[in-house]
Amino acid sequence: MDPTVESGGMQGDEVLGWGKSLPVPSVQEMVREDSQCVPERYIQEHKDRPVENEMCPTSIEIPVINFSLLVNGDDDERKKLHIACKEWGFFQITNHDVSEEVIKQMKAAVAAFFELPLEEKRKYAMAANDIHGYGQGYVVSEHQKLDWCDMMFLMTFPPKYKKMKYWPVMIPGFKEAVEQYSTEILKLAEEIFANISLLMGMDKDALKRLHGEMMKQGIRMNYYPNCSRPELVLGVSPHSDASSITLLIQDDDITGLQIRHEEGWVPVKPIPNAIVINIGDVIEGWSNGVYKSIEHRAVTNVTAARMSIATFVIPDDDVELGPVETMADDYNRPKMYKAIKYVDYLRHTLSNKMDGKANTELLKVKIESS
Template identity: 60%
Template structure:
């Protein structure tokens, strides 16, 4: 399989149909929501039966995890078992780096359409400006634009999709990617311990670790009740680290059959379990459906960093996570690239794609 290199190449993960820029629809003063963007029968945001404690995702102090604090490790275990999501504070990524990254993404989306289209996705390509997961001319579309870049390992970068002429963009992404990778390394170590391995066990089993960054722009919408910024889905990653606007809500997660908004904490990261971890933990830690909403007053930016295994690495439930009487094997082993190709061949549709790797119940 071809891998990306700095002057070209293809991951071969999947392809997506071209779609209009939502940002341009808004810039051109649309009078009504185009039919393809109207999502009917959306779930209600919050169930009235949930208590206040069930409306706030857990908060993990990364600095304590990095020091080996056992109580914080227990909190991480609880967060991943019961929520699949948590906000992380004191993560060590410098505030200056966070602000530069947000500014770089904002600068890209401030470019005129022709400027952004220079970095448009190509056929059978997931990197670049546009949208992923559009597999039909008839499916409903999301109220957002995005640019997705592979950032780690460096030799897999394809710079023709990078707006290198935009002052400070590459430098901001480089710095942010590097510091996020340090955070990811400590998370890998703690997940390893929780799953009965030594600290570097999970990284060893994943092969050469990969990182991709999806930069999202959600324009304002006159009828946010009719659209979705991003449709419900779970991530195919090992885990995802999200940087979002401090003052604009948008992320919602599925918890106990209710959609719960995640209120941003300034300079924090939102972490969620990905499908690869669900598979390797044998369902102990579940990847959770989440979606993004829009609003009438302010556009919103979010930056999702996906950390995932090497394409050719086989993933499956760890022996330490299988118990024939209490937790029998729930997933088959699969090469990661085969799993991710199945995911990218579909539209975003909750966790429907995970059925592909589940063992049938007897």
């Protein structure tokens, strides 16, 4: 069986999408057919492989924020959030309002999709001009190294942006689980925005307003098969997110996410029912670089497949990403980022392979050397 996921399976999308990705083989299917084979196209260059000596000491962990304290106005917890955003760009939140049952049902829905036969999953293959659906993202060349990952991407908010033909509604409970999770995660995002707004010297609704008429939300569902040679491959290549924030749930017992911190990589150890949050490129621009998006990647392992579910909160297409007034002044903190429309930035990122923080250079003001 040919494991390639063919794009263009869904016709009728004539409007220009945000970006597109070339069709590539299903990694899950390759592993099913030959669990020992690692094709050359997935073997990373030596400089990009996840080598042990690049890891930070195991005692270093990303900050953990008690969400219940944060939303009740606890000053110490808000200070912790400021440090987490400024020095790490990543944090985990506990005691949040997304119920354990909703998270469980969401994980089950995603697992049920990836358990479908390849022929069924192909019915939801990405269109030729967009990234909605099943396949792999950021594949812009027939020659680039590929990630050891299959993915499904769905827009979930606002309702007019949903493309229901990509939703596998034949899976019992899939639609209901995704919609309930999306609703609860959006409320959580709004609370995080309210607190970051205050930290940025604005009123609590400012970041929400900055997103435009209505915040958009997209969900990327990742499936990382086990790999016989995990030291040669990457589940997801190093990158920062073109979102304002990203909210992630991961498997409770498998560590795969790693973030760049100082000169090394820090594994993000799962905390059951915690949600991992990271600052995206949008807030880096709005905050004038005070809060930076952070390079992160995913690694694989020999023994078990891993799943993760990343929810991206993004602004309207025409929203500008330049620094807000409270984060810039001509004397102490000049503007380091340009005003650029979000849709232009998003299309730029999706037209390139994942490459660390390279995309954010488009946002930055070029300083003339004297």
